[in-house]
Amino acid sequence: MQGDHERYTEHLVREPAGLDDQDEYRRLSTSAAKGVAVVTAVHRGWDHAVPVTDYLSVSYDPPTMLVSLYGLSRIAEAVSESGRWALSLLASDQRRVAERLSDQGGPLDGLLRTTPHQRREEGAPAIITGALAWFELRTVATHEAATHLLFVGEVVAMGRSRELGGMPLVHYQSGYTR
Amino acid sequence: MQGDHERYTEHLVREPAGLDDQDEYRRLSTSAAKGVAVVTAVHRGWDHAVPVTDYLSVSYDPPTMLVSLYGLSRIAEAVSESGRWALSLLASDQRRVAERLSDQGGPLDGLLRTTPHQRREEGAPAIITGALAWFELRTVATHEAATHLLFVGEVVAMGRSRELGGMPLVHYQSGYTR
Numbered sequence: 001m002q003g004d005h006e007r008y009t010e011h012l013v014r015e016p017a018g019l020d021d022q023d024e025y026r027r028l029s030t031s032a033a034k035g036v037a038v039v040t041a042v043h044r045g046w047d048h049a050v051p052v053t054d055y056l057s058v059s060y061d062p063p064t065m066l067v068s069l070y071g072l073s074r075i076a077e078a079v080s081e082s083g084r085w086a087l088s089l090l091a092s093d094q095r096r097v098a099e100r101l102s103d104q105g106g107p108l109d110g111l112l113r114t115t116p117h118q119r120r121e122e123g124a125p126a127i128i129t130g131a132l133a134w135f136e137l138r139t140v141a142t143h144e145a146a147t148h149l150l151f152v153g154e155v156v157a158m159g160r161s162r163e164l165g166g167m168p169l170v171h172y173q174s175g176y177t178r
Numbered sequence: 179m180q181g182d183h184e185r186y187t188e189h190l191v192r193e194p195a196g197l198d199d200q201d202e203y204r205r206l207s208t209s210a211a212k213g214v215a216v217v218t219a220v221h222r223g224w225d226h227a228v229p230v231t232d233y234l235s236v237s238y239d240p241p242t243m244l245v246s247l248y249g250l251s252r253i254a255e256a257v258s259e260s261g262r263w264a265l266s267l268l269a270s271d272q273r274r275v276a277e278r279l280s281d282q283g284g285p286l287d288g289l290l291r292t293t294p295h296q297r298r299e300e301g302a303p304a305i306i307t308g309a310l311a312w313f314e315l316r317t318v319a320t321h322e323a324a325t326h327l328l329f330v331g332e333v334v335a336m337g338r339s340r341e342l343g344g345m346p347l348v349h350y351q352s353g354y355t356r
Contacts, residue, residue, distance in 0.1 A: 008307075009337035010298065017240035017332075025241035028336050031267050031311040032235065033213035033346035054234040057210065058246050059324030062195035063203035066246070066323065068236050089209050118186065129186075132209040143321050145244065145330045146237035152323045155199075158206050159187035168211035168350060 036098050036169040040125040041085040043078035046108040047126050050075040051098040053171045063155035071149045079151055083139045088131035090169040095176045131161040214276050214347040218303040219263040221256035224286040225304050228253040229276040231349045241333035249327045257329055264314045266306035268347040273354045309339040
């Protein structure tokens with residue numbers, strides 16, 4: 001082993017995985033660069049909105065996306081119960097939006113009061129104003145995976161909320177960047 | 179509507195989705211910034227290796243990841259049949275690795291000949307040398323989603339292949355960046 005390129009480390013996961021395995025996984029998985037989005041849903045008349053990095057595009061045909069949410073979270077319940085949700089992809093100047101919405105235990109009352117948003121129609125999930133792109137989805141499948149729920153959704157509507165060419169907000173190594 | 183932040187567009191998807199819906203989805207979904215990884219698997223003695231952006235971390239407990247692969251691709255078959263795969267998260271100086279491996283129809287013979295790699299043991303999936311982090315996984319669930327297969331895997335081993343602090347290779351707007 002020589003050179004920076006060959007600083008190879010290897011950690012074997014015990015079965016069942018222990019706390020040290022989880023810690024090493026947390027450390028290593030922060031090396032993944034991830035675009036930041038906000039997932040929104042309306043449940044019992046309340047807006048839910050949480051920043052996420054664990055979402056992906058599944059398919060073009062039909063347009064299909066997936067988001068992974070902690071199974072016991074309020075947003076997972078809201079998405080699960082309403083079957084209707086939106087993803088707003090944040091731009092690099094929207095770091096504050098992500099920070100403001102990251103307190104997942106805070107009151108729902110007034111959650112989006114200081115975050116400009118719009119919606120397609122009454123009762124539709126909020127779309128964050130200024131997003132590089134937004135997608136409204138309806139859930140077509142839900143899968144359990146470890147502590148999380150995977151929501152697979154078909155796109156029912158989509159668009160932008162700013163001019164083309166903006167830079168995305170990216171999360172990397174436990175921090176935001178662009 | 180006024181100001182760059184409020185250039186709102188809206189495209190409704192027909193049911194079933196048509197080509198214009200797919201085109202609009204392609205355009206908008208490139209606004210998602212995504213870290214680039216290489217997924218690898220060994221099938222019938224051959225190394226398979228394909229750059230991917232549609233993967234995510236599902237859970238810490240136990241360490242669990244997901245990758246979405248086109249259902250009819252060779253890599254999906256290799257992952258499906260072997261049940262064992264790896265993700266190597268590429269650094270910003272590994273753009274050529276991603277480009278070299280993106281020809282998914284090319285010959286498997288010699289696929290990794292010019293791409294430095296290592297493996298934990300005989301028959302294990304290749305780990306790309308110089309990766310910011312790597313994860314070897316065993317499939318615990320497979321779900322169909324539109325044209326794709328979602329492979330959920332538990333991490334059996336993980337590590338780095340370079341010093342900490344490298345920058346990730348990021349894919350955005352149909353191009354690579356850092």
